[in-house]
Amino acid sequence: MLFNYRATAHMVHNGYYPFLNWFDERVWYPLGRTVGSSVYPGLMLTSGSIHYILNVLNVPVHIREICVFLAPIFSGLTVIATYLLTKEVWSTGAGLLAACFIAMVPGYTSRSVAGSYDNEGIAIFALMFTYYLWVKSVKTGSIFWASVTSLSYLYMITFVGFQPITTSEHMAAAGVFALLNAWAVLRYLQSVMTKADLTHFFLGVLCVGAGGVLLVVMGLTWIGVVAPWSGRIYSLWNKGYAVPIIASVAEHQLITWFKFFFDLHILVATFPVGLWYCIKNINDERVFIVLFAVSGVYFASVMVRLMLILTPVVCILAGIAFSTLLDANLKKEESLQPQAGDCNDDDDDDEINSSDNTAKLRHVKHKQQYNNNNNNDNDDGVGVFLRCVIIIVTLSMLILFFLHCNWVTSNSYSSPSIVLDAYEPDGTREIIDDFREGYSWLSLNTPVDAKIMSWWDYGYQITGMANRTTLVDNNTSNNSHIALVGKAMASNETRAHSIMTQLDVDYVLVIFGGLLGYSGDDLNKFLWMVSIAEGEHPDEIRRSDYFADNG
Amino acid sequence: MIVFREIILLLFALSALLIAVQCKKELSLSERVQQLSDAGTKKPVLRFNGDKFRQYVKGTPRNYSTIVMFTALAPSRQCGICRHAHDEFQLVANSWRYSQGYSNRLFFALVDFDEGPDVFQALRLNSAPVFMHFPAKGKPKKVDTLDIQRVGFAAENIARWVAERTDIQIRVFRPPNYSGLLALIVLLALVVGLLYLRKNNLDFLYNKTIWALGALAFTFAMTSGQMWNHIRGPPFLQKTQQGNIAYIHGSSQAQFIVETYIVALLNAAVVLGMILMTEAASKRDDVRKRRIYAIIGLGLVAFFFSLSLSIFRSKAHGYPYSFLLK
Numbered sequence: 001m002l003f004n005y006r007a008t009a010h011m012v013h014n015g016y017y018p019f020l021n022w023f024d025e026r027v028w029y030p031l032g033r034t035v036g037s038s039v040y041p042g043l044m045l046t047s048g049s050i051h052y053i054l055n056v057l058n059v060p061v062h063i064r065e066i067c068v069f070l071a072p073i074f075s076g077l078t079v080i081a082t083y084l085l086t087k088e089v090w091s092t093g094a095g096l097l098a099a100c101f102i103a104m105v106p107g108y109t110s111r112s113v114a115g116s117y118d119n120e121g122i123a124i125f126a127l128m129f130t131y132y133l134w135v136k137s138v139k140t141g142s143i144f145w146a147s148v149t150s151l152s153y154l155y156m157i158t159f160v161g162f163q164p165i166t167t168s169e170h171m172a173a174a175g176v177f178a179l180l181n182a183w184a185v186l187r188y189l190q191s192v193m194t195k196a197d198l199t200h201f202f203l204g205v206l207c208v209g210a211g212g213v214l215l216v217v218m219g220l221t222w223i224g225v226v227a228p229w230s231g232r233i234y235s236l237w238n239k240g241y242a243v244p245i246i247a248s249v250a251e252h253q254l255i256t257w258f259k260f261f262f263d264l265h266i267l268v269a270t271f272p273v274g275l276w277y278c279i280k281n282i283n284d285e286r287v288f289i290v291l292f293a294v295s296g297v298y299f300a301s302v303m304v305r306l307m308l309i310l311t312p313v314v315c316i317l318a319g320i321a322f323s324t325l326l327d328a329n330l331k332k333e334e335s336l337q338p339q340a341g342d343c344n345d346d347d348d349d350d351e352i353n354s355s356d357n358t359a360k361l362r363h364v365k366h367k368q369q370y371n372n373n374n375n376n377d378n379d380d381g382v383g384v385f386l387r388c389v390i391i392i393v394t395l396s397m398l399i400l401f402f403l404h405c406n407w408v409t410s411n412s413y414s415s416p417s418i419v420l421d422a423y424e425p426d427g428t429r430e431i432i433d434d435f436r437e438g439y440s441w442l443s444l445n446t447p448v449d450a451k452i453m454s455w456w457d458y459g460y461q462i463t464g465m466a467n468r469t470t471l472v473d474n475n476t477s478n479n480s481h482i483a484l485v486g487k488a489m490a491s492n493e494t495r496a497h498s499i500m501t502q503l504d505v506d507y508v509l510v511i512f513g514g515l516l517g518y519s520g521d522d523l524n525k526f527l528w529m530v531s532i533a534e535g536e537h538p539d540e541i542r543r544s545d546y547f548a549d550n551g
Numbered sequence: 552m553i554v555f556r557e558i559i560l561l562l563f564a565l566s567a568l569l570i571a572v573q574c575k576k577e578l579s580l581s582e583r584v585q586q587l588s589d590a591g592t593k594k595p596v597l598r599f600n601g602d603k604f605r606q607y608v609k610g611t612p613r614n615y616s617t618i619v620m621f622t623a624l625a626p627s628r629q630c631g632i633c634r635h636a637h638d639e640f641q642l643v644a645n646s647w648r649y650s651q652g653y654s655n656r657l658f659f660a661l662v663d664f665d666e667g668p669d670v671f672q673a674l675r676l677n678s679a680p681v682f683m684h685f686p687a688k689g690k691p692k693k694v695d696t697l698d699i700q701r702v703g704f705a706a707e708n709i710a711r712w713v714a715e716r717t718d719i720q721i722r723v724f725r726p727p728n729y730s731g732l733l734a735l736i737v738l739l740a741l742v743v744g745l746l747y748l749r750k751n752n753l754d755f756l757y758n759k760t761i762w763a764l765g766a767l768a769f770t771f772a773m774t775s776g777q778m779w780n781h782i783r784g785p786p787f788l789q790k791t792q793q794g795n796i797a798y799i800h801g802s803s804q805a806q807f808i809v810e811t812y813i814v815a816l817l818n819a820a821v822v823l824g825m826i827l828m829t830e831a832a833s834k835r836d837d838v839r840k841r842r843i844y845a846i847i848g849l850g851l852v853a854f855f856f857s858l859s860l861s862i863f864r865s866k867a868h869g870y871p872y873s874f875l876l877k
Contacts, residue, residue: 254782255776256779256804257774257779257806257810257811258776258806258863258866260776261859261863262867266856268774269817269818269821269822269856270821272771272818272822273822273826275763275767276766276767276826279762279763279766280760280763282759293766293770294766294769297769297770298773300773301774301776301777321825321829324833325825325828325832328833382831382838382841382842386845387845389849390832390845393849393853397856397874400874403872411869542715544698544715
């Protein structure tokens with residue numbers, strides 16, 4: 001997020017076109033980075049436009065405030081988008097419940113805290129809004145909604161670098177689009193050609209068409225316009241393929257059931273109920289939700305970062321589930337018996353009509369009383385008491401959910417990642433501000449053009465807070481450069497010194513946690529440094545050289 | 552004078568003897584290499600007894616390395632792991648034999664305990680299998696023994712260790728395993744056959760209940776962490792030091808297989824309970840049946856959700872909330 005802020009600040013100070021042409025020579029020294037073309041522009045564009053609009057209205061807000069508060073604002077908008085989507089799929093009651101769930105659920109709040117200025121906070125809003133517009137256009141079939149959907153989709157993919165239209169993972173979607181067009185053409189031809197002609201034509205076109213499309217896609221991939229499956233996506237399908245640089249990122253790990261429960265609490269146990277009802281009462285828009293849910297649940301279980309994608313659909317389905325339960329139990333039931341009784345009454349009334357009026361009145365009143373008694377007995381088929389108990393238990397589970405979300409958010413997702421805290425044995429809290437102190441030392445005591453070598457985790461922080469040139473950073477786009485740094489960290493002093501002088505390094509930053517018992521330091525990450533270095537320089541770095549006698 | 556001549560004769564004889572001995576040694580080396588490579592071409596893993604081991608692997612001089620597996624393959628030894636290791640070792644040796652860089656610099660050999668117990672004793676080996684690398688010059692060091700505890704004995708790992716010790720890269724070629732493909736083909740044939748038999752009545756594909764059950768089963772499998780089990784391969788359960796059986800892993804970072812089954816069952820019970828409650832309240836059936844459904848549903852939801860909450864509590868240290876059970 002520091003990089004995103006730096007890029008946005010650069011754009012606001014220098015203008016949009018200089019930003020697109022920006023070549024940052026203070027990162028990935030000595031290679032530099034073409035930020036303008038390699039960044040996902042959506043985030044910067046959004047905050048830049050908000051900043052511009054506010055300044056035009058003479059409300060002077062610093063870009064830093066906008067960046068910090070962007071995620072909470074957009075998560076509020078996500079709540080509204082979720083409500084709209086669920087309302088389209090099921091009902092307003094379900095919509096309100098789903099909106100309440102997503103407002104609180106830890107799976108989403110963890111990625112949208114104030115200060116986490118990252119693509120995810122806004123991309124999810126764009127996602128839900130696009131899906132709402134999509135469902136609306138499916139339901140109404142109007143061109144207006146369809147065009148608004150595509151505009152919203154365009155907005156969404158600026159956050160992911162236009163990958164949905166250029167990478168081969170998305171070629172399947174393009175293929176379906178082509179197939180739909182082919183189907184429409186076929187239907188039209190059916191109305192103008194005879195059956196025999198049509199069959200021949202159809203088979204011929206099918207073979208030629210399928211072959212042609214395949215050739216085109218392969219050709220595009222070969223030329224390089226369509227990129228082959230990226231490492232991250234490939235590792236989702238083939239979990240045996242674990243390149244060290246991808247396997248080492250904590251967010252790419254598999255998750256246990258504990259993480260599901262931690263992030264979703266009761267929703268993980270109740271959203272299958274919503275799934276059940278969606279399938280049993282299937283229609284066009286619910287097919288979409290079902291597919292979303294099933295694929296989301298698979299991908300979330302293979303990569304913890306994708307839990308964020310699963311969370312909205314879990315909220316929607318859980319909202320549907322609770323809504324059907326509460327609706328069924330809160331509605332006043334109609335009874336079966338009186339309908340048969342009514343018919344009898346009519347017959348009796350007809351009979352009595354012929355007799356005395358007062359007798360008829362008495363008779364009718366008697367019948368009414370009898371019916372009322374019947375109504376009281378058969379009124380609530382399940383019983384008011386039972387339904388009350390059900391509602392109370394459901395509400396108490398929802399209250400538990402609320403408490404759980406509060407506890408999780410305050411304990412796990414509220415600490416700033418750069419200032420740590422530790423607890424002494426007697427319970428007192430120590431604040432560890434070493435990161436910021438180290439960066440401010442760098443910023444105050446080193447020359448402006450000093451080059452700092454550190455492991456890539458700290459790259460953005462050094463560039464953002466210490467304002468010094470770094471060698472590698474969290475972008476992890478150049479694996480061999482990272483391997484070179486890893487080799488320098490893992491070699492003896494002579495060899496490391498020669499690598500560092502080659503790279504013009506002036507200072508080396510190393511995190512050591514031994515004094516405090518901080519377990520996330522560079523020594524803990526050392527084996528990853530060796531692994532990544534071994535990947536590029538297998539004859540110089542060997543993992544087994546670094547193992548102790550007992551392994 | 553005569554003494555001088557005799558001394559020269561003696562020197563000449565000595566040098567001749569020396570040369571003869573040298574020739575014998577050189578002959579021995581090239582002879583050995585020749586014998587080894589002849590045998591190795593026929594059988595990539597050479598079987599040595601004690602004498603052959605001393606002659607070929609330990610005998611000097613050498614200009615080749617030997618990778619030796621010390622094993623106990625006789626059935627009476629009951630070493631199942633030796634058999635697995637032997638298969639993997641055979642794979643590496645075969646890959647080396649048929650690789651492009653095949654030369655006389657590296658040989659693969661095997662010493663069985665029943666054929667060469669003296670070797671085991673001399674090297675102070677008391678377990679099997681052991682993989683050792685004997686370099687051309689010098690004695691094997693600690694790293695010349697493959698650390699099976701840490702690395703295992705998969706063919707790829709053996710080849711990597713050989714590459715580390717000898718700088719010879721061997722690309723392990725596993726013969727393609729057709730059993731998976733065969734199973735897939737059989738399955739496809741079954742499915743196609745079933746569909747063909749029912750071709751008049753394909754309505755079962757439209758049956759929503761079947762689809763719903765399938766989707767729910769998939770969801771329960773995923774949310775209980777089956778993918779984690781598939782990749783990380785955790786144990787089924789664990790016996791603690793006190794002798795009790797631990798069904799639930801104590802840390803939040805790991806899980807047992809039986810734990811995932813328990814969680815899947817709990818989730819399924821909660822889902823079933825909630826569906827029963829909703830159906831009971833909205834259907835038009837017999838009243839008493841609906842009441843029973845509602846009560847059962849309520850009980851299921853409340854009890855099993857409390858159970859999963861308490862399991863969650865046991866793993867999340869410091870979590871303060873619980874429902875019905877502690």
